[in-house]
Amino acid sequence: MNRSALTVPPPGTPEPRPHPDALIGEKLGPHYAKCFGCGPDHPTGLHLEAVSHDGLSVTAEFTVGDVHQGAPGLAHGGVLATAMDEALGMVVWLLRKPYVTGRLETDYLRPVPVGTTLHITTRCTGVVGRKAYLEAEARLDAPDGPVAVRGAALFIEVPVAHFTEHGDGVGGMTPDREVNP
Ligand SMILES: CCCCCCCCCC(=O)SCCNC(=O)CCNC(=O)[C@H](O)C(C)(C)COP(=O)(O)OP(=O)(O)OC[C@H]1O[C@@H](n2cnc3c(N)ncnc32)[C@H](O)[C@@H]1OP(=O)(O)O
Numbered sequence: 049m050n051r052s053a054l055t056v057p058p059p060g061t062p063e064p065r066p067h068p069d070a071l072i073g074e075k076l077g078p079h080y081a082k083c084f085g086c087g088p089d090h091p092t093g094l095h096l097e098a099v100s101h102d103g104l105s106v107t108a109e110f111t112v113g114d115v116h117q118g119a120p121g122l123a124h125g126g127v128l129a130t131a132m133d134e135a136l137g138m139v140v141w142l143l144r145k146p147y148v149t150g151r152l153e154t155d156y157l158r159p160v161p162v163g164t165t166l167h168i169t170t171r172c173t174g175v176v177g178r179k180a181y182l183e184a185e186a187r188l189d190a191p192d193g194p195v196a197v198r199g200a201a202l203f204i205e206v207p208v209a210h211f212t213e214h215g216d217g218v219g220g221m222t223p224d225r226e227v228n229p
Pocket residue numbers: 054079133134137146147148149150151177178179202204206211218221
């Protein structure tokens with residue numbers, strides 16, 4: 049993958065660990081019912097479902113539907129980037145602090161037909177100050193299927209005020225709340 053230095057942790061960055069209270073090895077619930085990425089109440093959203101793993105990693109599944117097309121019969125690249133962004137966001141939840149995407153890099157390796165279930169794996173590779181370094185991979189139809197998309201990201205920790213001042217709040221979430229109900 050063509051990674052920029054901006055999404056690679058500096059040399060010597062220790063391996064990050066989940067927050068001691070993070071739920072590991074369990075299905076992660078949506079962070080917001082109307083979220084385009086994970087919300088069950090979004091009519092055309094991705095309905096991403098994810099499970100957390102030790103080592104600050106998440107696996108997630110997303111089945112490409114008719115409403116996600118770009119070219120006829122193929123997933124839109126922006127939708128695929130959204131799926132990566134959402135699955136990356138689920139990893140930083142395990143730090144139990146609010147983060148937003150600062151930078152998202154995406155490499156598209158194979159077309160993704162409608163009906164495909166993408167198996168997405170995301171991992172945090174380092175945390176330095178407010179910056180969390182992340183990487184992602186999406187495979188076609190099986191956890192060991194062909195790689196279709198690779199991604200890397202830099203997420204930035206923000207205060208809760210980021211959501212209350214710029215949006216409509218945090219949907220009942222606070223940093224102290226169980227984030228994976
Ligand atoms: C309640 C939880 C909800 C969870 C939702 C999950 C959904 C999935 C995730 C998303 O899609 S979030 C939505 C998309 N992202 C945004 O809307 C973020 C919009 N951008 C911002 O609000 C600000 O630009 C941001 C908070 C990211 C940074 O602004 P700040 O003023 O707080 O930080 P600052 O600019 O001082 O940067 C802090 C550090 O991050 C670095 N940085 C910030 N943006 C960067 C960038 N884009 N690329 C590289 N580095 C970046 C910056 O260089 C600096 O590094 P150093 O500490 O080493 O000096």
